Amino acid sequence: MTGIKVKVLSGRTLRQGVGKEAGKNSERYRTSVSICEMNSEDITSLSIKAGENVKVTSAHGSVVLKSVSSNQLTKPGMIFIPYGLYANQLFNETTGGSGMPTFKGEPAVVESAIEEPVKTLEELITEI
């Protein structure tokens, strides 16, 4: 299966902000952080439809997420995953002497993963 090369950004979204206030155990929180926002061209080039699952793999880990077409990503080659345990699977533990891991700009590959389920938060925690 061929994937596309991207840079991963993580960050705050209003849905994630509302989800965390609704409770970390809530469905609202889980669905707000387990998505992969993509440029529509990138979605097309994976031969999937928005809403189908994708697998994102970086040098530090990999995670299956639900794809979402985003009009905030106006150019291909960048994906956005809201802050949380899902996004963090992809990031490195080093800080380059700054105290801060690089939560934006991690190189990764996205591929179609229509058959693979998005893990629950409990599953991700058990794997830690």
Place this chain on the structure above:
Amino acid sequence: MEIFQDVVCPVCGCLCDDIEVSVENNKIVKARNACAMGTTKFLNYNNDRIPSPMIKNNGVQKPVSLEECIEKTAEILVKAKYPLIYGLSLSSVESVKVAIELTEEVGGVLDNQTSVCHGPGVQGIHDIGESTGSLGEIRHRADLIIAWGANLQEAHPRHMERYSYTSKGRYRNGKEDRNLIVIDVRETLTAKAADKFIQIEQGKDFEFINALRTALRLEQIQKDKVAGVPVEEIEKLAEVLRSCEFGVIFFGQGVTQVNGKGRNIDGLFSLTRDLNSWTKFLIMPARGHFNVAGVNQVATWQTGFPYAIDLSRGYPWYNPGETTIIDIIRRGESDATLVVGSDPIAHFPPAISKRLINTPLISIDPAHSMTTMVSDVVIPSSFAGIEYEGLAYRMDGLCLPLKKLVKEPDNTMSDEKVLKMILAKVRELKKVN
């Protein structure tokens, strides 16, 4: 029904202080004026409480008495050689004071969410100095607002309406009197609302800042494009910045969490300094949690340093990159962690979380989180700004009072009280030993 006026919203660094909260039978039924995040917290905070103090036994968390939890926590902290105390951005200023005392008593490191949000911004203040002011001043006077790597519309939903772009001040009447320029790698909702959006290439903030400084000095940029932006556009931007009457840069994690980190922020602070030889210009981090700035304030007045303070040597030592939580855990140096109102397991890279879980982990939190799920000791607390009062600092350094709106559940108390109990127990154990 009781109605509370001018309630301070305990969610984000905007600390909106105009919320009207209605309480019926000790239950919040309405929160007027708050944004979606604020309203959701006021109406749902009580949905997912930690039912009882718990200690892990054979891998399973079991309900115990509060006293047992306090004793166990104190034992862990006294036994540890290099414990970490982390969090507090959702606690009151008063709780932070006790946390610092406790860290000193156990000879550990106090760090908070600043480490993974605006730490590089704080380092920029040390390196260059900060031209700052209050959000009120910005509302009354600013005619140019720059949001740089900051998606205000989603992270601080009422920022524009209360303090910046669309706010109505004494000398600026809303957005017709102001310009909003967004500099970002994504066309965020903030960018879509702006007068001008400048899209730069990911990871190229440092280059772009320096090109802009060059254009500002009226020097020639020896390239056609920098960070994907044509030089003419950079020169035009420099002219807009130079010619405003009162400008402000709000920066977000779009510049602190990318490569370059502290150097990006040094660049932004230097840019602001340069701009002050042309006009009036301020810079301000758009802080996330409602009291993350308060932790920096209290820690600075008590220890001289804003975060990542190592108190293990008998005097405060501060060196971000060395004494920051991620680095300490990565080097495998800490041997216990007390987390207060934070969820590092949801927000740290898994390699760090793994190490965090492998040493004793204690959580003080009102509600369930990924971190409370895996903690060895869990102590339920009450919610600052809903169930107990105290002080918090807004992103511009203004101190505001949090209100008590409802009575807390019987088995909970403020972080301050829990921390005081732990401190007393620690002192008692140290005497015996």
